[in-house]
Amino acid sequence: MSAKRVVTFTVNGDQVEILCEPRQSLLEVLRDDLDLTGTKEGCSNGNCGACTVIMDGRPVVSCLVLAVEAEGAELRTIEGVACGSTLDEVQAAFLEGAALQCGICTPGIIVQTEALLEENPNPTEDDVRFYLAGNLCRCTGYDKIVRAVQAAAEKRQVAASN
């Protein structure tokens, strides 16, 4: 009935081929089969955003995507954000601004922020809060997250104009 099948996609630029069952979510396959455990599982029902990845240019919650649906897709995960051991502006701003406590929401929020800044390089506080509404954080109270996102945006803008 549900024979395993081969699924091919790219993750952070690397071509991967995996054998999976239709019932496996993309989140499960990333974490359990590909050992990309930076993507977190919070609720597994689409509400918390901890499992956010970028699929063909759009942020999605990977707990509500079947791995078989990712056939041919280009995926970006938190593991693809830093360049080697150099953190990108968003990661650095989260560290500098202490925009995390336990950290379970952080990978999802950083990936979502990458999507936001690509769409809107100079977001207002309201833009940030709205774009990140699908990412829950039960530790920080969000203010430091919003400020870190805006700090990263500013840094990127300055870098781009130089």
Added chain:
Amino acid sequence: MHAFDYQSPSTVAEAIELMAKHNGSARPLAGGTDLIDQMRVGRLAPDVLIDVKKLDELNVLSADAAGLHVGAAVPCYRIYGDETVNSQYTALADSCHIIGGIQIQSRASIGGNLCNSGPAADSTPSMIALGGVCVIAGPSGSREIAVESFCTGPGKNVLEPGELLVEVRFPARPANSGSHYRRMIPRNEMDIAVVGVGASVTLDDSGQNFVSARIGLGAIAATPLFAEAAGESLAGQPVNDESLEKAAAAAREIASPITDMRGTREYRIHVTGVLVKRVLQAAIVRARGEQIDYCRGH
């Protein structure tokens, strides 16, 4: 999750054949934002999922002489990113900005929203207000049905086994028309409507009188409702507090909401009247070609 098979057909005919072959044990999969969760918690256990996202007909988003065609699998972000929708079918853009957060909007489709047939589905009242017609394909051919006649109960609709929603078609917009959708929720975003109202109005050239109006209501009955009498009460009337109050009263009349943790029956009926007036006022402003003071998605 239970074990199931996954098929990704490349034509509508093939999809229907697969659905027919599995006779009731197959389900279409669009964005999966309802379906995958319902399967995970064991509420649904189809043997086969038929991915309809890759079918050309279900990905159409275009306008022609017949009006606007929105393929059933087109996700929310494409709908509110569309120029024609934003300028002419604004209520639909408003709804799509509200469904879940940005990640959900990357995948959630209006076809899935309608076929899931929840009473509080946020795009359905807008589709009713804009006069949407469902184009359905099945083993015995195609048929069409007005959006307001599609849902038959919570989670239930008119689709027969083997049938697929292909697109929702909206008539061309008349001059001096405007539309809006708004819902009442206790939070700022990411919540289920306590009441949702979609309205579309057409004014005369002076912008002071209604030519016609259509109103759709969500979360106030077992299915989304077409408030036909409320809309009709506005035809030929001047735009003023009295005519809006009359329409609101007619909408309250057909509301038969339940009491739950989001609100009591009485509260929902009251909010129905308040929202109908506010949404009509916003649709009127848009029909006059002006901007409303409204932050999308809030």
